[in-house]
Amino acid sequence: MKNRSSKTKLSRRTFVVGTTAAGGGLALGFHMPADAASSARAQTAQNEGVEVNAWVVIKPDDTCMIRIARTEMGQGTKTGLAQLVAEELECDWKKVTTDSITPGQNLARKRVWGEMGTGGSRGIRTSHDYVRRGGAAARMMLLQAAADQWKVPVGELAVSDGIISHAATKRTISYGKVAAAAAKVPAPDPKSITLKDPRSWKIAGKAIKRLDTADKLNGSKIFVIDTKLPGMLCAAIKDCPVFGGKLKSYDESKIAGRPGVKGVYKVKDSGVAVVADTWYRAKSALEALPIVWDDNPNAYPTDAAIAAHLREGFDAATNNGDRRNGDAVKAIEGAARRVDAIYATPFLAHATMEPMNCIAKVSADKAEAWVPSQNAEASLAALSEASGLPLDKCEVYRSDPGGGFGRRGGTQDYVHQAVAIAKNFPNTPIKLIWSREEDMAHDFYRPISQAKMAAGLDEQGNLIALHVRISGQSINAFLNPALLSGGKDMRQLQGYDVAAGDAQLGYAAPNMLIEYVMRNTHVPVGPWRGVNTNQNAVYMECFMDEVARTAGKDPLEFRRSLMGNFPKHLAILNAVAEKAEWGKPLPAGVHRGIAQFNGYGTYSAAVAEVSVSDAGKLKVHRMVLGVNCGHPVNLDQIAAQCEGSVAFGLTAALYGECPVKDGRMTSLNFDTYQIMRLAEMPKVETIIVPTYDFWGGIGEPTISVVTPAVLNAIHAATGKPVRSLPLKNLKLV
Amino acid sequence: MAKLNINGRVHNVQVEPETPLLWVIREQVGLTGTKYGCGVAQCGACSVHINGEVMRSCSIRVGDVKTTDKIVTIEGLSPNSSHPIQKAWLAIDVPQCGYCQSGQIMAAAALLKKNPKPTDKDIDEAMTNICRCGTYQRIRTAVHMAAEMPAGGKSAAVTGQKA
Numbered sequence: 001m002k003n004r005s006s007k008t009k010l011s012r013r014t015f016v017v018g019t020t021a022a023g024g025g026l027a028l029g030f031h032m033p034a035d036a037a038s039s040a041r042a043q044t045a046q047n048e049g050v051e052v053n054a055w056v057v058i059k060p061d062d063t064c065m066i067r068i069a070r071t072e073m074g075q076g077t078k079t080g081l082a083q084l085v086a087e088e089l090e091c092d093w094k095k096v097t098t099d100s101i102t103p104g105q106n107l108a109r110k111r112v113w114g115e116m117g118t119g120g121s122r123g124i125r126t127s128h129d130y131v132r133r134g135g136a137a138a139r140m141m142l143l144q145a146a147a148d149q150w151k152v153p154v155g156e157l158a159v160s161d162g163i164i165s166h167a168a169t170k171r172t173i174s175y176g177k178v179a180a181a182a183a184k185v186p187a188p189d190p191k192s193i194t195l196k197d198p199r200s201w202k203i204a205g206k207a208i209k210r211l212d213t214a215d216k217l218n219g220s221k222i223f224v225i226d227t228k229l230p231g232m233l234c235a236a237i238k239d240c241p242v243f244g245g246k247l248k249s250y251d252e253s254k255i256a257g258r259p260g261v262k263g264v265y266k267v268k269d270s271g272v273a274v275v276a277d278t279w280y281r282a283k284s285a286l287e288a289l290p291i292v293w294d295d296n297p298n299a300y301p302t303d304a305a306i307a308a309h310l311r312e313g314f315d316a317a318t319n320n321g322d323r324r325n326g327d328a329v330k331a332i333e334g335a336a337r338r339v340d341a342i343y344a345t346p347f348l349a350h351a352t353m354e355p356m357n358c359i360a361k362v363s364a365d366k367a368e369a370w371v372p373s374q375n376a377e378a379s380l381a382a383l384s385e386a387s388g389l390p391l392d393k394c395e396v397y398r399s400d401p402g403g404g405f406g407r408r409g410g411t412q413d414y415v416h417q418a419v420a421i422a423k424n425f426p427n428t429p430i431k432l433i434w435s436r437e438e439d440m441a442h443d444f445y446r447p448i449s450q451a452k453m454a455a456g457l458d459e460q461g462n463l464i465a466l467h468v469r470i471s472g473q474s475i476n477a478f479l480n481p482a483l484l485s486g487g488k489d490m491r492q493l494q495g496y497d498v499a500a501g502d503a504q505l506g507y508a509a510p511n512m513l514i515e516y517v518m519r520n521t522h523v524p525v526g527p528w529r530g531v532n533t534n535q536n537a538v539y540m541e542c543f544m545d546e547v548a549r550t551a552g553k554d555p556l557e558f559r560r561s562l563m564g565n566f567p568k569h570l571a572i573l574n575a576v577a578e579k580a581e582w583g584k585p586l587p588a589g590v591h592r593g594i595a596q597f598n599g600y601g602t603y604s605a606a607v608a609e610v611s612v613s614d615a616g617k618l619k620v621h622r623m624v625l626g627v628n629c630g631h632p633v634n635l636d637q638i639a640a641q642c643e644g645s646v647a648f649g650l651t652a653a654l655y656g657e658c659p660v661k662d663g664r665m666t667s668l669n670f671d672t673y674q675i676m677r678l679a680e681m682p683k684v685e686t687i688i689v690p691t692y693d694f695w696g697g698i699g700e701p702t703i704s705v706v707t708p709a710v711l712n713a714i715h716a717a718t719g720k721p722v723r724s725l726p727l728k729n730l731k732l733v
Numbered sequence: 734m735a736k737l738n739i740n741g742r743v744h745n746v747q748v749e750p751e752t753p754l755l756w757v758i759r760e761q762v763g764l765t766g767t768k769y770g771c772g773v774a775q776c777g778a779c780s781v782h783i784n785g786e787v788m789r790s791c792s793i794r795v796g797d798v799k800t801t802d803k804i805v806t807i808e809g810l811s812p813n814s815s816h817p818i819q820k821a822w823l824a825i826d827v828p829q830c831g832y833c834q835s836g837q838i839m840a841a842a843a844l845l846k847k848n849p850k851p852t853d854k855d856i857d858e859a860m861t862n863i864c865r866c867g868t869y870q871r872i873r874t875a876v877h878m879a880a881e882m883p884a885g886g887k888s889a890a891v892t893g894q895k896a
Contacts, residue, residue: 073830074828074866210826212831213823213826213831214814217814217828217834218807218810218811219806219835220766279760352832352865353768353832353833353863353865353866354768354770405865435772640826640829643869643870643871644866644868645867648865648867651867670770670771675865677860678856678860678864678872679857679858681870
């Protein structure tokens, strides 16, 4: 690093900050290239098609290849973005293919494709405008090229399914025939483009089939874990099981002579890796390797110690951020009736089905990585930092990750490790794969928290005051300390915002105090699909039911009485209540629960129908999920995300916890970190109620309402509130 | 040294006998559709058929596989993704990330072979693979749809694009 120029250092640092900030949820500015002669018009080989603009490549057979910058990891973004481009392009959807651009290409072209990071349910909601303009600009250029060829005014042309026609002269020509000429037409000013009214969409907004299903059915889809490169070796790794600890020593002689083993390598100061010709040989040799760790003496030893640390936060004199109106503490003290409860949620692991992995290949003047990444630009930055090579000597190749859920975003720890190992084998690809046990032992876990809730009711059972104090770990303190402002961290209060937009609380009370008290531990934390909305929705929505019951009111009616200023929250709540026939008698033993929340711009609500047997066994029969994401882009994929969110949320509610013992994680595989199976999946009905006046996300928001709806139904069934998770640790009756 | 019959082809592989069949399939034979998810027979991403039975290949030592055993992986389930399960999966857009789906499809295909018209309860009991994206509802629907298809034939219900 020392011999690099200050200019290189500066540019890389700027870039790293850019990607980190993006990972924290900031949308970056984007400008389409207006200069027709710019390098953005590289014409690729004839059989690969012609690049009309950065988003659209057209082949002579009329295939439209749409470039995708965001990551597809199951959530359907690739198909959704292609729909948005194709809608404006007016091409034949049956001839659409996609191509994932690399971060090196994006950097070389001054980020013509904008942000690549895919988290915070941003894949579509923060790129819809420029991708649609990209499709529209390409259409305008294709039409202009045809007009030039026919020497007619462009205004006389029409286009449908990629066929341009001129009615007066009865001429037609396909996109593939004019693409080369279109690429030379000056690009229109993006600001001059009028986009279609979403209500007139033909391709976007529909329940169109995914573009990427076929190769998931026959084993031909290649994930990074499946990738094989010439001369490649494989690596298995163990990092100190106590977070913050270090590697002390290992005895390589004990694995001498094992077949295929190439060597044992220290990785940074806390890990050790075995490299072999195959991964299984590397892993089994690593398991046989005696390792001595230097454990972190400052680690919290147990769950109980962490719980006590959080509980102490309830009595702290100051907080780390709040929102307030009136005087909630005083109002509760003077209230006719008060309700108090303490809730708790545990650390959770992401447990993506494809474990963490990365292939790195490093030489003196080039570093390459193959990474399943939610943020390929963060991967590139990590590759540059770890290899010591400037960004323009680095490239990251993408394969769609086998699940992400927030684990594969800004941190890129596996890239750093793979590069550290690969430096021992110049110009040789090293495929690092984490075992499931390593994956579970070294996650960036969903932060642990507890919530002290208090409410005051007047004589008539009206809510006059609400006081919420959340004590728990901060994601920003661990990953993005620069985002903390004066020690304040409002991100941990996600979903309780005053302002409308991203994550607004949908209730009003004359006196309200919602505050966060930071209590960090040695356990790494990070965004976990839904981030803080999941826990915060459990606290707020379950407590709302408790307060409603104390007030002697129906939970739905009680909520409605607080939601007069929040019409979008209320509308989706009403929609699920109607669909689930709230209030209509259910079969004996079946009970309902309801919840609503706003996150990632999207308004969600759910009704759960459950029964609890005399032995305390829970069965979730049915869930109705309602969602208003503003502009729905693919109705079937929204339904798929809602269905998936039920499995993701219920898994956490039923089983999810990462206990800490001796400073380390103890649930290291699916035998102890249980995941819900098909037999436990309720029937899910999704209703989509768009209002077309904003753009919300879909990959995360509905998870937040799943658990509280189920817990409220359990409360209705048993008469007892559920205040801690997971349910497997509780006796329900 | 092991001799394995995989998808109708015999493979001679040089490997330690304690190596799990999963890793031999992936690393020595080079068929990567069969996935590693847990290594302890919990998740089912490694599911293959051995003599028609669905088995979790991560927990079978290659040394315990007989040369007469007929192993079928996702790559050998059908030519051209034409198995009714694959067609139903396409029609319903079951997969999300797709990583677990090879195992899900192999488990579902084995179920239909034994039980051509499974009930919901049969599906509950047979389909124990983990899907972290949560495609369970569509898996159930697709198994029922596949059960309605004539075996090996075409179904008007299947109109998935880009088949």
